[in-house]
Amino acid sequence: MTTPTPTLQALLVDPNEAASLVLEKKLQQFGLGVLRAATMADALSLARRQPFDLVLTAGLLADGDGVTLTRQLRTVVRESTPIVLVSASPSPLLLDDAFRAGVTDVFTRDDLEHLDNFLRYFLSSLTDTVQGARLLLVEDSAAQQQHLAAILQHRGYVVDTASSVDEARECIAAHEYELYLIDLVLVGAQSGIGLIRQLRRKPEDFVQHPIIVLTGYHDTARKNELYRLGVNDYVVKPPPDVELLARVYNLVYMRRLYQQLRDRERLLQAMALTDPVTQIANRHTYDQLGPRHLQRARRDGKPMALLVVDIDHFKRVNDRFGHAFGDTVLAAVAQALATGVRAHDLVARYGGEEFVILLADCPQEVALRKADALRERVARSVRTPDGPVTISVGVAVIPPDSQETLEQAFARADAALYEAKAAGRDTVRLAPASR
Numbered sequence: 001m002t003t004p005t006p007t008l009q010a011l012l013v014d015p016n017e018a019a020s021l022v023l024e025k026k027l028q029q030f031g032l033g034v035l036r037a038a039t040m041a042d043a044l045s046l047a048r049r050q051p052f053d054l055v056l057t058a059g060l061l062a063d064g065d066g067v068t069l070t071r072q073l074r075t076v077v078r079e080s081t082p083i084v085l086v087s088a089s090p091s092p093l094l095l096d097d098a099f100r101a102g103v104t105d106v107f108t109r110d111d112l113e114h115l116d117n118f119l120r121y122f123l124s125s126l127t128d129t130v131q132g133a134r135l136l137l138v139e140d141s142a143a144q145q146q147h148l149a150a151i152l153q154h155r156g157y158v159v160d161t162a163s164s165v166d167e168a169r170e171c172i173a174a175h176e177y178e179l180y181l182i183d184l185v186l187v188g189a190q191s192g193i194g195l196i197r198q199l200r201r202k203p204e205d206f207v208q209h210p211i212i213v214l215t216g217y218h219d220t221a222r223k224n225e226l227y228r229l230g231v232n233d234y235v236v237k238p239p240p241d242v243e244l245l246a247r248v249y250n251l252v253y254m255r256r257l258y259q260q261l262r263d264r265e266r267l268l269q270a271m272a273l274t275d276p277v278t279q280i281a282n283r284h285t286y287d288q289l290g291p292r293h294l295q296r297a298r299r300d301g302k303p304m305a306l307l308v309v310d311i312d313h314f315k316r317v318n319d320r321f322g323h324a325f326g327d328t329v330l331a332a333v334a335q336a337l338a339t340g341v342r343a344h345d346l347v348a349r350y351g352g353e354e355f356v357i358l359l360a361d362c363p364q365e366v367a368l369r370k371a372d373a374l375r376e377r378v379a380r381s382v383r384t385p386d387g388p389v390t391i392s393v394g395v396a397v398i399p400p401d402s403q404e405t406l407e408q409a410f411a412r413a414d415a416a417l418y419e420a421k422a423a424g425r426d427t428v429r430l431a432p433a434s435r
Helices: 017-029 040-049 066-073 092-101 113-126 142-154 165-174 192-198 220-229 241-273 283-300 314-321 323-338 364-381 406-422
Strands: 008-013 032-037 054-058 083-087 105-108 134-138 158-162 179-183 211-215 233-236 304-311 346-351 354-359 391-398 428-430
Touching (some): 008 040, 017 054, 017 113, 054 066, 066 092, 142 158, 158 165, 192 211, 211 241, 283 354, 304 314, 314 323, 323 354, 354 364, 364 428
Parallel strands (some): 008 032, 134 158, 134 179, 211 233
Antiparallel strands (some): 346 354
């Protein structure tokens, strides 16, 4: 099987054979093709013959140094090509000279972990990490609009364009965008500032709707005003291609990271509130939401019913068919109960094979009918090889003027459940009214 040719090429300049092999291996680990040179002359000759996506050079070379090489390479390589200097122990003076010459970053030979991080970020900015992101470009100059859109589209972005605030609002109503590039001064009654204010209504909009302002102004007062409005970044027109792409990438990448963290947080929250076996609310959720349901019932002056449900002979199911099958039965019963009540009612797994249900605006007669309907629903829809699964139900109703706690009502319903069990199971029993 042939190894695919790397799509990105690095130029490695180092006269030290052993050190050069270490750096070459590191670059190859990140998927870069590597051409090596030992001198400035060789490096410049290679750079004139072919383009490179990255240059890595030692500080000391046989015919010069890395800083001098960088100064000459900057007239040969693409403006966007990073040039990285690897030095034994860079001094402040060397760092100053290096950055003035056009070095992108400096790393020491004894600590290449930071070089790993640099390469990881550099490569992510060149790959499809954010390709396909949808951007809205609001620019009223047709020439500028066409030029900027071409730069972004060439990089893999999907770009919608608008020439006015009204057109931009139509686009925003139709699509979700990961970044907005907005010209500050637009032809028409409304400027880009009005559009920025529309996109800055909530604190999270700063990350959810990142904005780069396109402006012809470069004074401090204007910059301060832009940041006060809540823009994330700004570029002075016409922006260099490399600068524009770097700023766009950073904001789209940060937005995606934020969304990943937000989605993960929502998943963790759902996991904390949901029983993993039955996919309904767990005991913790019941303890949190139950008192709110009771408070709402009292505020509305309506009775609330509390049902405690237990699967009959569940131990036999586990013993006969195994716990995996028992979990399937638990999930099926839970779904039968959850789909048999209204959306605003609460069904939770209380523990083991026991469930608790809170029914809003539910007087005694209705509660008994609902409990019996749920009992029949389970027997009709959940079966084992031995026959239908049945449940027993205890019902307690809390009047709106009662001061009974949820725990006290649960105890009444639980006692009624035991009466249903004693009566032969597969039945419903009503708890006596609270005193």
